[in-house]
Amino acid sequence: MIELHKSDKPDWITLNQHQKTMEYKAASDKSKLSPWREIEVVERLKQECSKKCMYCECFIDDASYSAVEHIRPKKHFEDLVLEWTNLGLACWRCNTNKGDYWTEDSSLQLLNPYQDSLSEHVYFHGPLTVARLRSSRGINTVRQLKLKRDDLMLSRLKRIEEFEKNLKLWHDESDAERKQLYAEDVSEAIGPDREFSGLLRAYAIQAGFPLDSDDLTTKADQQADVEASQGLS
Numbered sequence: 001m002i003e004l005h006k007s008d009k010p011d012w013i014t015l016n017q018h019q020k021t022m023e024y025k026a027a028s029d030k031s032k033l034s035p036w037r038e039i040e041v042v043e044r045l046k047q048e049c050s051k052k053c054m055y056c057e058c059f060i061d062d063a064s065y066s067a068v069e070h071i072r073p074k075k076h077f078e079d080l081v082l083e084w085t086n087l088g089l090a091c092w093r094c095n096t097n098k099g100d101y102w103t104e105d106s107s108l109q110l111l112n113p114y115q116d117s118l119s120e121h122v123y124f125h126g127p128l129t130v131a132r133l134r135s136s137r138g139i140n141t142v143r144q145l146k147l148k149r150d151d152l153m154l155s156r157l158k159r160i161e162e163f164e165k166n167l168k169l170w171h172d173e174s175d176a177e178r179k180q181l182y183a184e185d186v187s188e189a190i191g192p193d194r195e196f197s198g199l200l201r202a203y204a205i206q207a208g209f210p211l212d213s214d215d216l217t218t219k220a221d222q223q224a225d226v227e228a229s230q231g232l233s
């Protein structure tokens with residue numbers, strides 16, 4: 001999971017949101033209506049998510065494995081079925097795991113990568129998304145979305161193994177010019193448009209690659225977790 005920024009609302013939503021929302025609310029069989037799958041809407045979401053799941057960061061270029069995600073579920077918030085800030089893109093697995101889950105308890109609501117400061121709630125350790133012990137929202141998000149599921153772990157480990165080769169080349173190179181080239185390869189591999197870039201970035205920082213540790217990895221935050229857990233025991 002990495003922090004995302006909402007892009008401009010598609011014109012189609014501006015023009016149709018009111019009418020299509022009314023139609024959806026009035027429909028007796030809502031399963032036949034999915035105005036959020038309008039091509040302009042899906043394409044804009046793919047753009048802002050770099051074709052990655054907003055929760056697990058796997059690539060979802062194949063439309064059959066992607067779903068337009070209603071952050072506040074449409075079952076409980078029919079008025080928000082075409083609310084632009086309520087829409088994201090999720091892989092089939094995360095979308096299914098989340099389902100219609102919703103709670104009014106703000107201390108348990110799932111993390112919203114468009115709004116939340118994620119590093120306060122979760123961090124990466126190898127292929128794992130780890131919830132900070134002090135964050136009940138982080139713990140609930142990892143649990144509800146099953147972010148430690150086997151298939152996701154395997155995909156992430158495969159990417160990490162590939163990435164380790166980039167890091168090793170950079171680390172072992174003594175020639176300054178070649179080292180710079182390898183550093184550029186590492187930086188490219190963790191660009192925001194790359195699959196699992198959040199965890200690879202964290203992995204690079206933990207391996208000593210010079211990046212600002214401004215996100216999911218800071219030791220100070222992890223230490224705070226340890227202290228919090230000691231305080232609780």
Ligand SMILES: [Zn+2]
Nearest residue numbers: 053056091094
């Ligand atoms: Zn996902």
